[in-house]
Amino acid sequence: MGGDKTLASVNFANVSKTYDGKTSVVDELNLDVREGEFLSMLGPSGSGKTTCLMMLAGFETATSGEIFLDGRPINRVAPQRRNIGMVFQNYALFPHMTVAENLAFPLQVRNLSKADITSKVKKALEMVELPHLGNRRPAQLSGGQQQRVAVARALVFDPKLVLMDEPLGALDKQLREQMQYEIKRIHERLGVTIVYVTHDQAEALTMSDTIAVFNFGKIQQLAKPAEVYETPSNSFVAQFIGENNVLPGIVEERSGDLCKVRLENGDVLGALAVTSAPVGGATLLSLRPERIIVEPSAENRQHTTAQGEVVDQIYVGDHSRIQVRVFGRHEFVVKVQNASLRRTFDKGEAITLGWQVKDCRALDSASGYSQGHVQ
Structure with missing residues (x-):
């Protein structure tokens, strides 16, 4: 699982996380995510996958080890300075803003011109096939439409890395499957690096270039979806993924x-x-x-x-x-x-x-x- 961190978009180097000084939620993790890769962190509740994502986003601090982004250590870089897009399960849209204003917000924070903001918002809405809904507020949208807006907001400022934390968990089965293909299509079109956290095995198998299967704070297997399913490396992976x-x-x-x-x-x-x-x-x-x-x-x-x-x-x-x-x-x-x-x-x-x-x-x-x- 190691590799040259100068060639990886993301690199976890011997990263551990403990809250009580005794139990490791993440245990000496070494993981490379290649530039442009769609990597899913898959595992049951308590396996350490979301903690890894939060440390990468900057919302949690590693107890030991270092996280690199394009070869640059980021443990002590504030979340807002990491230039990372983030999509949450609860959408986290501003209810008092229109869809267009929600998309414009991260661009305004980065001091882009009004002309650039207008152009980028328009392109982002077209990307998620919602060009006609820019003037609506989130409460006027369906759950699927809100999630599309959340994806667009994470991508509107052209980040090199997007993190997604159980983003489809609140959607019904049919809509969730539709959004899986939408996100996969956007990834293939843009080539952005995506780190995706889920406990849904079918979701990880459908969407990912690579799956990291977590349990007890460690990666049990890191491989392509077909390899994880067809040739599980241990009994946990075999039992957790598929029947x-x-x-x-x-x-x-x-x-x-x-x-x-x-x-x-x-x-x-x-x-x-x-x-x-x-x-x-x-x-x-x-x-x-x-x-x-x-x-x-x-x-x-x-x-x-x-x-x-x-x-x-x-x-x-x-x-x-x-x-x-x-x-x-x-x-x-x-x-x-x-x-x-x-x-x-x-x-x-x-x-x-x-x-x-x-x-x-x-x-x-x-x-x-x-x-x-x-x-």
């Missing part, structure tokens, strides 16, 4: 990058050995529900098969969730696209499941979420 079948077991044999794991019910499964646990060590097997094939044909038989019993089948529009009793567990889930599902299954019916060995990943045995309340 996941987890099977505890003991490593019985290791051979190159593969291993064999004895489950709690005595069955032995082959898996990709992501864990460094030795023979006799504990592990958690991770298997995504969509990687499992129902009733694989003889000629397309996967490397691993298992016999189970159908507990339930639930129709979810584009796919069906089949809950199976297998390996002595009731909560094993299979996800099948309805277009490829040949038939429905009755409760109690025997079912054959199959998957490739490499899709079953043996991860570390530690799991669980941070339970703190400081974000």
